[in-house]
Amino acid sequence: MRHLMNPLDFSVDELESLFDLAENIAANPAKYAHACDGRILATCFYEPSTRTRLSFESAMTRLGGRVLGFSEASSSSAAKGESVSDTIRVISSYADICAMRHPKEGAPMVAATRSGIPVINAGDGGHQHPTQTLTDLMTIRALRGSLNGFTIGLCGDLKFGRTVHSLIEALLRYDNIRFIFISPPELRIPDYITDRLNAKGVSYEEVIRLEDSIGELDILYMTRVQRERFFNEEDYVRLKDFYVLTNEKLQLARNNMLVLHPLPRVNEISVEVDDDPRAVYFRQAKYGVYVRMALIMTLLEIERP
């Protein structure tokens, strides 16, 4: 039985097959409408989410399956002190696959060791968010045609942003990728990630001003300042509007640069940017459903119809 804890749990070839399947689903949704008839997905969300949880629910429903679950820790037995290990053992009798989000790093991994069904990490604290990374990779592959040979700028909260951590790790397996990390000094990328880049001999730069590097980018990955992971409100208030992407700043960028964002957006991208053809974050959210459909089918070992 396979779980998905980290994007590296799938080889590059396996990811290619997953994205091929996701593209096929996107092109022929009706063909897949009964692929998961009779199957049940449990969404165990101990931390708030709209996109990820509903994206999973939409994915399973579009495959003909059903969904049950909870969307906050206070409405689950965690409020009574139940461990994730016990919860997943019970859920293993209620569902065929589980997507779990938890504020504690490693909680879905602990659950997976006790689970009788595949577990998908839907975000664990500031650590990893593999299905967002699958979404990001599929978006880049679909809109650029390849996952090799580009310069990506990751901008915003690089310290607490789990989507950034997962995406960098995943991109380290592709060729000729240059990273530019754009953040205030307080929110710079953690050392364990730059250590990995150094060990692999991958080149990267760290800059503070978005305007200084936007013109070099093929992809700009914007992120929200992760308020819920700050220790005090004052720091959050000081840093929250450090970056705001506007049409004026976009004039400095290449005509074919893509702007990605895992969403939710707060202020870091001005709404005027949404109409620019380079802004692809809402399309990205749509790819997220297809890639989760492909993932559910893969982990449940369901043949293509």
Ligand code: NCD
């Ligand atoms: C991200 C997350 O939860 O880490 N959201 C998402 O899953 N689409 C990004 C964020 O919350 O900023």
